Amino acid sequence: MITLTYSAAFITFFSVIGPPKVLLAFAGLAQYHPRGDLHTIALISSAGAVVIGVAAGLSSPWLLELFHISTPALALAGGIIFFLYAVGLVLGLHIGTEGPGEDGPDVTSGLRELLVPYVVSPLAMTAVLIEAAERNDWGWRGTVAAAFVSVIAVDLVCVLLLGGLLQRAHTAVVELVARLVGLLLAAVGVDLVLDGLFDLGINTLSRRG
Secondary structure (H helix, E strand, O other), rough: OOOHHHHHHHHHHHHOOOOHHHHHHHHHHHOOOOHHHHHHHHHHHHHHHHHHHHHHHOOOHHHHHHHOOOOHHHHHHHHHHHHHHHHHHHOOOOOOOOOOOOOOHHHHHHHOOOOHHHOOHHHHHHHHHHHHHOOOOOOHHHHHHHHHHHHHHHHHHHHHHHHHHHHOOHHHHHHHHHHHHHHHHHHHHHHHHHHHHHHHOOOOEEEEE
């Protein structure tokens, strides 16, 4: 996961929290939220993701030191949490989400559903913290934060432009895509766990061994 330039960091974040993954989360919301609410949810959740991502990136060395966390341990934790979320997608459990209440869907319920997959994505936060901790200087941490913000901006534009299309997608199609993508994301979680094990010296279990 180590990168040395803005473009490489951008590609890293695009792969872990880019439009292909984010649009799936918003497709579920689009099934029962009005388009105006969907745009509001997209704007607020993206702003939240930017604030948390930038704060995590700029303070990464101190956060890891404060909690006495090594980057391999962080990779293991992020991989396991993301794997559990992906398994929920495959099984149709949708961990941490809720349907519209008695008064119908609202912005708050939509934001709550996006906390784990988008606002505080385990995979994205793991990538931000590990990338920012690779070099102990403000310039590099600023580069990592800028790359993360750029990807969030791309996600937001895609959601705003494709909101109408997401609302017209059939529920069965969304569920089918969610389960297929969930399988692929589960593999990503396993891969991150193997990376953490490799960094801990357990070479025989790593894909790079």
